[in-house]
Amino acid sequence: MHQTFDAALEINLLHANQAGADHNRAHFDTWGISCLNLMSSPGAGKTQLLERTLAVLQSEFSIAVIEGDMTTELDADRLRQYGVPVIAINTGRSCHLDSKMVAGGIHRLAHDYNPTEFDLVLVENVGNLVCPAEFEVGEHAKVALLSITEGEDKPLKYPVMFQQADCLLITKMDLAPHLEVEIDRIVSNVRQMNPHCAIIPVSAKTGEGLEAWYAWVRDRIQQTQQLQRSLAAV
Amino acid sequence: MHETDMTKALILTVKEWWEAQPEPIAISQVHLVVGQFTCVEPVSLQFTFEVQTRNTFLEGATLVIRETPLIAFCHTCQTEYSPVIGLQYACPDCRSPLDDIRSGRELKIDRIEYAPVSVSVSNTTC
Ligand SMILES: Nc1nc2c(ncn2[C@@H]2O[C@H](COP(=O)(O)OP(=O)(O)OP(=O)(O)O)[C@@H](O)[C@H]2O)c(=O)[nH]1
Ligand SMILES: [Mg+2]
Ligand SMILES: [Zn+2]
Numbered sequence: 001m002h003q004t005f006d007a008a009l010e011i012n013l014l015h016a017n018q019a020g021a022d023h024n025r026a027h028f029d030t031w032g033i034s035c036l037n038l039m040s041s042p043g044a045g046k047t048q049l050l051e052r053t054l055a056v057l058q059s060e061f062s063i064a065v066i067e068g069d070m071t072t073e074l075d076a077d078r079l080r081q082y083g084v085p086v087i088a089i090n091t092g093r094s095c096h097l098d099s100k101m102v103a104g105g106i107h108r109l110a111h112d113y114n115p116t117e118f119d120l121v122l123v124e125n126v127g128n129l130v131c132p133a134e135f136e137v138g139e140h141a142k143v144a145l146l147s148i149t150e151g152e153d154k155p156l157k158y159p160v161m162f163q164q165a166d167c168l169l170i171t172k173m174d175l176a177p178h179l180e181v182e183i184d185r186i187v188s189n190v191r192q193m194n195p196h197c198a199i200i201p202v203s204a205k206t207g208e209g210l211e212a213w214y215a216w217v218r219d220r221i222q223q224t225q226q227l228q229r230s231l232a233a234v
Numbered sequence: 235m236h237e238t239d240m241t242k243a244l245i246l247t248v249k250e251w252w253e254a255q256p257e258p259i260a261i262s263q264v265h266l267v268v269g270q271f272t273c274v275e276p277v278s279l280q281f282t283f284e285v286q287t288r289n290t291f292l293e294g295a296t297l298v299i300r301e302t303p304l305i306a307f308c309h310t311c312q313t314e315y316s317p318v319i320g321l322q323y324a325c326p327d328c329r330s331p332l333d334d335i336r337s338g339r340e341l342k343i344d345r346i347e348y349a350p351v352s353v354s355v356s357n358t359t360c
Contacts, residue, residue: 003349003350004262004347004348004349005259005347005348005349005350006345006346006347007251007345007346007348008344008345009247009251009342009343009344009345009346010342010343010344010345011247011251011342011343012341012342012343013240013243013244013247013266013341013342013343014240014243014341015243015247016243016246016247017243093238094238094239095236096236096239098239130236130273131236131239131273133273134236134272134273134274134341135236135239156320156321156323157320159271159319159320159323160271160272160273163271163323163332191331192322192323192324192331192332193323193324193331193332194331194332195330195331195333
């Protein structure tokens with residue numbers, strides 16, 4: 001009775017997460033919401049960028065934030081000052097958001113508000129250059145941030161994140177005069193593996209490049225709303 | 235750290251499959267394919283698998299990991315090439331960026347080896 005059998009599964013390890021992400025995206029699509037997933041190493045400037053972005057785009061769009069943080073609500077509290085719904089998700093021991101956590105956030109949003117009134121959901125992922133790239137949460141686009149203090153070689157060392165990004169923000173540009181950083185090398189390193197993404201150098205401190213970033217966001221919102229209209233027309 | 239989550243996802247998927255089997259079975263091997271252009275480190279995966287399967291239906295099962303290399307296709311040269319992770323992603327001949335990944339992003343459960351669990355009543359059949 002030592003016969004063994006072999007079953008071919010060919011199932012993606014992240015199958016469950018992917019299915020959850022598709023489910024979330026379907027919600028966003030029917031509600032006409034664009035969802036952007038912001039990812040970077042710790043401290044690259046995600047929350048600061050969100051603060052600037054909320055201050056400006058809030059008058060144009062109805063925005064909500066899903067804030068992933070391992071243990072605290074510090075970032076969520078910073079963003080609540082802008083008067084938008086901020087749903088904090090404590091990821092606990094987990095170093096990234098996954099689609100199930102974000103589903104919980106979406107359902108809270110839909111419970112407390114009328115979700116069709118929102119145009120944009122900004123997700124701040126946990127500061128980490130590795131894992132968030134593998135765990136889709138239902139976003140329409142991935143935004144990677146890389147601050148110029150991190151070194152030009154980071155895209156080469158953490159390629160998956162930069163290869164997957166739809167938009168790369170090179171942050172803290174105001175610090176360039178104090179550093180020996182070659183922005184061109186950051187760009188060419190990213191271009192080696194990602195010929196398509198938008199690359200926008202910004203400074204949340206001086207406001208440099210932010211108009212280009214807002215224009216990119218507006219464009220994404222328009223795309224989703226067009227999609228929703230075509231879905232509704234069917 | 236993320237290997238913990240990957241392992242959890244792995245165990246959950248295998249468990250779903252295991253529970254769906256019509257007859258009780260014991261799993262001896264789980265075969266994984268892990269691409270080199272993923273954020274998963276096979277050694278850590280092995281370790282967390284061992285830890286997380288203790289005292290579960292997978293106790294004693296071994297995890298067999300096959301790694302697949304990063305292979306890209308250059309549309310300019312119409313050839314495959316192997317980028318050097320950490321150093322060189324563009325096509326070595328024409329410098330075209332990495333665009334079309336043909337291998338290296340896999341993260342899947344390939345197959346499972348198992349044996350039926352002989353239930354004690356089974357030898358009383360006439
Ligand atoms: N000089 C300068 N500093 C910045 C800029 N943006 C952010 N910072 C600073 O960088 C630090 C981290 O910024 P955060 O916005 O908290 O970064 P984060 O990516 O949200 O960090 P985590 O959520 O912890 O991963 C803070 O001290 C900010 O003041 C910028 O454009 N210029
Ligand atoms: Mg933050
Ligand atoms: Zn080529």
